[in-house]
Amino acid sequence: MSELQGLGAKLSEAERAGVDRDLAVARRYGLVHAGGGPDGQDVPRPATVVLDRDGVVRWFSVSRNFQVRPDPDDVLRAVRAL
Amino acid sequence: MTSSGRLAALSVVVAIGAVAAYVLLLRVAVVRNHPEGYVVAFALATALAALAVARARARRWPAWLALGLSSLLLVAGGWFNFVVAQVPVTPTALRVGERPPDFTLPDATGRPVSLEDYRGKKPVVLVFYRGYW
Numbered sequence: 001m002s003e004l005q006g007l008g009a010k011l012s013e014a015e016r017a018g019v020d021r022d023l024a025v026a027r028r029y030g031l032v033h034a035g036g037g038p039d040g041q042d043v044p045r046p047a048t049v050v051l052d053r054d055g056v057v058r059w060f061s062v063s064r065n066f067q068v069r070p071d072p073d074d075v076l077r078a079v080r081a082l
Numbered sequence: 083m084t085s086s087g088r089l090a091a092l093s094v095v096v097a098i099g100a101v102a103a104y105v106l107l108l109r110v111a112v113v114r115n116h117p118e119g120y121v122v123a124f125a126l127a128t129a130l131a132a133l134a135v136a137r138a139r140a141r142r143w144p145a146w147l148a149l150g151l152s153s154l155l156l157v158a159g160g161w162f163n164f165v166v167a168q169v170p171v172t173p174t175a176l177r178v179g180e181r182p183p184d185f186t187l188p189d190a191t192g193r194p195v196s197l198e199d200y201r202g203k204k205p206v207v208l209v210f211y212r213g214y215w
Contacts, residue, residue, distance in 0.1 A: 017189055024185075025185045029174060033170060034170075038214075045169050045170075046169065046210060047208075048210075050206075051197075051205060054181075054201065055200070056179060057179065063169055065167045065168060066169055069114070075207060079207065
């Protein structure tokens with residue numbers, strides 16, 4: 001946790017990591033993998049969402065295999081298209 | 083080297099090479115987007131090793147060693163990629179053209195961060211990481 005705090009202190013306004021400790025936000029988004037953790041705990045489903053300035057979803061990707069993250073080029077393309 | 087020895091060596095090179103390639107080439111999109119590639123490579127290594135065993139005459143242990151290694155990697159890799167790493171596809175609250183639920187969370191320093199803070203100001207990229215406490 002202290003490592004995360006050290007990292008958080010270094011992050012600029014452009015990149016802020018929210019700590020969703022009890023997965024409340026992931027649950028509200030329907031992004032929980034029930035029992036998906038190594039000890040059977042609930043973990044988030046890896047997902048990336050691009051919102052425009054009005055807070056509207058313009059692009060999102062939810063992974064079917066946790067080794068595969070959305071391509072950064074795809075995310076950049078979605079952001080540039082806003 | 084006998085043909086069996088060569089096949090056994092090739093099998094080991096393919097198996098170890100697949101592990102090294104996946105780890106070292108993760109920055110290449112086609113590698114990181116297709117982890118099933120390492121399972122295919124392990125299957126190829128197993129086939130080569132099985133051929134080596136079939137052709138072995140005098141010294142058999144290299145072929146059996148190669149078969150043991152490649153089949154172990156095939157089972158472990160196949161299990162990991164097709165079972166462990168699978169994330170179930172269930173409905174989400176995400177819809178293109180709609181606003182997702184608002185939220186307020188503490189960041190790592192304890193300061194609250196809300197989606198609302200950015201509305202009307204900046205685009206936002208939300209990334210949900212797989213992780214646990």
